[in-house]
Amino acid sequence: MLLASGAQAQSDPLPSWNDGAAKQAIITFVSDTTTQGGPKFVPPAERIATFDQDGTLWVEQPMYSQVMYILESVPRLVKAKPELAKVAPFSTVLEILKGDHAAIAKLTLPDLEKLAFATLTGMSVDTFNAEVKKWLAEAKDSRWKKPYTELTYLPMQEVLKYLRDNGYKTWIVTGGGQDFVRQYAEQVYGVPPEQVVGSATGTTYSYGKDGKPFLTKEPKLLLDNNNAGKAEGIHLMIGRRPTMAVGNSTGDQQMLEYTRAGDGARLSMLVLHDDATREYAYGPAQGLPATKVGTFTQALYDQAQKQGWTVISMKNDWKKIFSFE
């Protein structure tokens, strides 16, 4: 009996999922697309699965981790250029970091863009990578007091592994910074840098004093990997239409449409954050409250129903959300 139940558990590739339509959709899709000779078989080279990152693979509330990185990088910036301490939006960020959380409301979108260019560009790629790695090792989420890299969803980690075990290449397609996400994607998700597509600034090639070439991150947006930009970014970086795609917000709409519109078996999925107890509940689909980040609207929910995308309810479909639970 014990042995049999052990074998049973081992044979379930998605043990953190409750039985239900979402789990079944994933298993049916993988089985269909990998059954040689079956009508929905997909050759291994074409098995491309794309995942949004914030809110799909890990927690995005109360603020995207990359925005936290931008804000928490301001003191380093001010140390190098003290004159910034009295200039908005840098001065506003210093107030926020001192504990004046209400001051965050003062930051406009152009402010955030200014802060992003100031903290994410202007240095060599190697310097940026080292700074992000250092921050990731030290920074903690405000609710769980854990490194952001531990706040990934266990059920999604299982899906990534299950897909790879079945010959799928798994990609992250994020509205966040490509270079930023590349600093942890391999360690956290087993997704190598070349399989991370994100918003990207350009770089320029030049030579150091030692004659060695290096790349500098420039404050020029090359790819805005959100909304239609996700489908365009997928074409640029992957060159094939995904077989499967998972997202959680209106920024993922076009990626999910584009994926689902392909021939043969295609699976598009949306993660609905409806678990206020174990994670967060926000939407405003299904009457959930709106938040600053993550816009899963009722219109997106309706489109999912109409176009045959699968909605994943965190509350009902996920037995366990985090590995540390």
Add this chain to the structure above:
Amino acid sequence: MLLASGAQAQSDPLPSWNDGAAKQAIITFVSDTTTQGGPKFVPPAERIATFDQDGTLWVEQPMYSQVMYILESVPRLVKAKPELAKVAPFSTVLEILKGDHAAIAKLTLPDLEKLAFATLTGMSVDTFNAEVKKWLAEAKDSRWKKPYTELTYLPMQEVLKYLRDNGYKTWIVTGGGQDFVRQYAEQVYGVPPEQVVGSATGTTYSYGKDGKPFLTKEPKLLLDNNNAGKAEGIHLMIGRRPTMAVGNSTGDQQMLEYTRAGDGARLSMLVLHDDATREYAYGPAQGLPATKVGTFTQALYDQAQKQGWTVISMKNDWKKIFSFE
């Protein structure tokens, strides 16, 4: 004896290469970087090898195949828009195609750009892909009267396979069009679309009359993947510095520098076209004649010597150049 010599042949991963410094450099590099516990070991995830395409993996004389595609697409364009038949540079191209080869000298770089945008953009990605595939199946090289896709260098095909057999991911990093090269790279070299980095125009996402989304190729250059653009393109698309890189012209200089400047074992190689009998001899390194395409200058040759890149002599290092020989 026969069995022993058979085993010997089988164990040589590069049978089309003559014994010499170039062949030895490749074998030593692969052996060093894959010897677990050795001082030059490279983890599998970091085994990235990048190859230029025209002149490195296949013939680029007398004209890049993609330029031939652009020229030979003009009649189709004129059929759709007859008014173009009397307008330069379209009229010039029609003269060239009728046999007036001297007229090719009339085409300026801005002409070629105009022709490129007219033939490579303005249609859906699917339409473009189908047109390129049709052309590739029909077009023939002027000297060997064979499809371009058969004019690949057998010794380089062996290197690609040898690297992959040793855990390397092989990439094409071309100044040519990314979408163009993706149409044959998988079949011809075993390099999937997502491992082709090339010059790229942007796309835009929209909906057809049937409501289905599609991507249109726009006449806007997003990546100029030549010279410094190759190192920048590698960062954008791969996100890691290559361990090995191979090129054949000044357009590859920065890719080779950037690769060689990395820590640990790095191999940068240049193909020198010095075989006028079996292929072409042009340079002008080593006193070879200059041509319109492929600029392997003496300065590049000198840089290779100085920075420890390996020069491959087609004449001396390659036992066999084409599989059909």
